[in-house]
Amino acid sequence: MPIDPALVQALRDALAAAEQLEADEALPHLRAAADTLAELIDESMAEAVVHRRASLRGAGAKAGLSxxxxxxxxxxxxxxxxxxxxxxxxxxxxxxxxRYDAETGAPPPAPAAPAAAPMRFKARRPTPPKGS
Structure with missing residues (x-):
């Protein structure tokens, strides 16, 4: 199964939005691109281990991860x-x-709880202090 074209387009859009901006204005767009790229990598690893029978170690190594x-x-x-x-x-x-469920067409089990999103920095102040 090929990678999700909607995610690829979202990545392109975020990079295009950042391309002509000054560095400080481009940062939110670059963060969105990085998040989308991480999602693409994760979904591709899942596809590789379930449907292409890659090992966890092998998929991680190809993605540059431990x-x-x-x-x-x-x-x-x-x-x-x-x-x-x-x-x-x-x-x-x-x-x-x-893999077994995918091969037999069995539905996946009900998830116990949603996985936590990766932690992100959140500023305590919306703007920098005066005098900066």
């Missing part, structure tokens, strides 16, 4: 979120279950 970083990222994907454990990780055993 093996420990892969499980939490896969837990945020549409394909593997239902298979995440209570710690918010997808394990090799969960991937095997997801």
């Amino acid at each position: 093996e420990n970083a892969v499980g939490p990222r896969l837990a945020r994907t549409a394909a593997l979120a239902p298979y995440a454990n209570a710690d918010g990780r997808v394990t090799a055993a969960a991937v095997e279950r997801a």
Whole structure:
């Protein structure tokens, strides 16, 4: 299955919006591009491990991630979120279950709780203090 064209277009749009702006004005667009790219990577890893039978380690290595970083990222994907454990990780055993379910057409289990979104910095003040 190819990557989601809507996500690719969102990435292009965010980069295009940032292209002609000054650095400080481009930052929100670049952050949106980075978030979209991370989502594309995560969804592609999920596709690779479930349908292309890649290992967690192999998919992570191709994405430039350590093996420990892969499980939490896969837990945020549409394909593997239902298979995440209570710690918010997808394990090799969960991937095997997801593969079996995909091959047999069985529905995924109901997710216990939604996976937490990655942490992001939030400024305490909406604007910089005076005199800056």
